[in-house]
Amino acid sequence: MGMDQTETQRRGLILINTGPGKGKTTAALGTALRAAGNGMRVLVLQFLKGSWHYGELDSIARLAPDMEIRQLGRGFVKVGGAEADPEDLALVADAWRVSAEAIASGEYDLIVLDEINYAISYGMLDPEVVAKVLQDRPEMLHVILTGRSAHPTLVALADTVTEMREVKHAYQKGILAQKGIEF
Numbered sequence: 001m002g003m004d005q006t007e008t009q010r011r012g013l014i015l016i017n018t019g020p021g022k023g024k025t026t027a028a029l030g031t032a033l034r035a036a037g038n039g040m041r042v043l044v045l046q047f048l049k050g051s052w053h054y055g056e057l058d059s060i061a062r063l064a065p066d067m068e069i070r071q072l073g074r075g076f077v078k079v080g081g082a083e084a085d086p087e088d089l090a091l092v093a094d095a096w097r098v099s100a101e102a103i104a105s106g107e108y109d110l111i112v113l114d115e116i117n118y119a120i121s122y123g124m125l126d127p128e129v130v131a132k133v134l135q136d137r138p139e140m141l142h143v144i145l146t147g148r149s150a151h152p153t154l155v156a157l158a159d160t161v162t163e164m165r166e167v168k169h170a171y172q173k174g175i176l177a178q179k180g181i182e183f
């Protein structure tokens with residue numbers, strides 16, 4: 001907030017937005033907007049996105065090259081209970097490879113790994129592997145992980161963890177997803 005921060009005071013944080021309430025992804029995008037406004041280079045990587053077209057794809061495209069968004073593994077959504085489809089596993093592995101490369105690249109100040117927690121909680125991605133890459137990241141890099149059921153290993157590693165609590169949601173009244181609010 002306008003304070004002069006010396007290099008020694010600056011440090012990269014790990015943040016997690018989790019919990020059952022609405023606002024995990026949108027809070028991460030809000031932080032991304034804040035960072036981009038500060039001249040920081042921001043990359044948003046979306047895991048497990050379905051076939052919907054999200055408004056943020058177009059608004060972030062207008063902020064290029066300061067801010068960049070990529071949908072990884074578009075179309076795969078794991079349904080609870082069933083065994084992981086080998087094709088989905090390959091998509092998650094590929095999404096993680098892209099993420100790990102971006103983290104190590106030193107090209108970004110903030111990286112958002114949107115919905116990565118789902119891939120981990122579905123057993124499609126090893127939390128210990130993710131933790132190792134986060135621990136070895138460039139010192140000043142901030143990383144935000146979103147999605148329900150954040151893994152305890154990553155919660156322990158993170159600096160700031162927020163759990164969204166659902167008080168109520170329009171969906172419970174039978175109101176379908178609204179443009180600009182849900183997508």
Ligand code: ATP
Binds near residue numbers: 148181
């Ligand atoms: P948002 O992207 O709106 O910040 P989110 O990231 O917290 O939501 P996700 O678990 O990623 O939530 O689910 C994405 C979609 O599900 C969004 O359309 C969102 O509005 C909707 N959603 C989120 N929480 C709930 C809920 N508690 N009940 C019903 N729908 C929900």
Ligand code: MG
Binds near residue numbers: 115
């Ligand atoms: Mg989300």
